[in-house]
Amino acid sequence: MTASQRTTIVASLLLVGCMLASVVLLRRVDQMRTMATLDEVLYITSPKTLKRLSLGYEGLMADIYWTRAVQYFGRKHHQHSKHYDLLATLLEISTQLDPQLLVAYQFGATFLAPQPPNGAGMPEKAIQLIEYGIRNNPNDWHLYYELGFIYYTDKKDYAGALEAFERGSRVPDAHPFMKLLAAQMAQHAGELQTARMLWLTTYQTTQDKQIRANAIAHLRALQVDEDVTNLQRAVTQYGEKTGHLPPSFSAMVAAGVVSRIPVDPDGHAYKLMPDGRIEVRMPDDFPFIEKGLPPGYTPPQPKLPPSD
Secondary structure, eight states, X not given: OOHHHHHHHHHHHHHHHHHHHHHHHHHHHHTSSTTOOHHHHOOOOOHHHHHHHHTXXXXXXXXXXXXXXXXXXXXXXXXXXXXXXXXXXXXXXXXXXXXXXXXXXXXXXXXXXXXTTSSOSOHHHHHHHHHHHHHHOTTOHHHHHHHHHHXXXXXXXXXXXXXXXXXXXXXXXXXXXXXXXXXXXXXXXXXXXXXXXXXXXXXXXXXXXXXXXXXXXXXXXXXXXXXXXXXXXXXXXXXXXXSSOOSOHHHHHHHTSSSSOOBOTTSOBOEEOTTSOEEOSOGGXXXXXXXXXXXXXXXXXXXXXXXX
């Protein structure tokens, strides 16, 4: 056996030993205390340290920590928690280990931005995450779209949304809707039609089944909100025309303030209450609606998409 062959064998054994040691170390971190939670064992929070431990397998380590982030959010969400203290850290580690891990930006921002119980209530952290993604993936228009979406839906910052959509519209091969969304923000900030366009764009620009299902649920809720708004306006018109509240939708049809008995997207008739309020007959079927809810109603917890 030549000297070079012996050197190669020794180096290979050392490499394998280091890899096994790093795996054992990470497993030991996860098992330091029986029944410990992720909150208690996330002792390595430095992406630089984890890069050194990964021995060049940063991509694999990023996938591991992204999976941890999904599991952490899923458990907290299932527990109806209002505190997601480690979520931003897990996402930061995942994306710094692999700055091109686009799914961590897109889903991670979805986890971070919405208020509990739908998310962690950290829109500023979500914006920081997406901006980091943009710096590392400047030609991916989806990230600018996510940024504008957060500004619009979670921050109610229409100027910020306008800027994000405009930036994204200048990216090569950006979806044409980016220009339309920017124009919509400039002219009609906060309107139902703007929200509908956002969710429609989300549905049309992804093949992910869970994201599309989420978009459909929001589009259905927007339709209900618009229906209830229009029906409440019709109740007011009926009162101005007759001097009293409508006793039924049939009376409103006869008075010409509505054209037919109104129904929700599932075909169920809306409820006209004695005090003139419009209520949704089956609100559990529309988890994102804001209008037409019975007094004191508590919406069900939206289902978390599977982590796989």
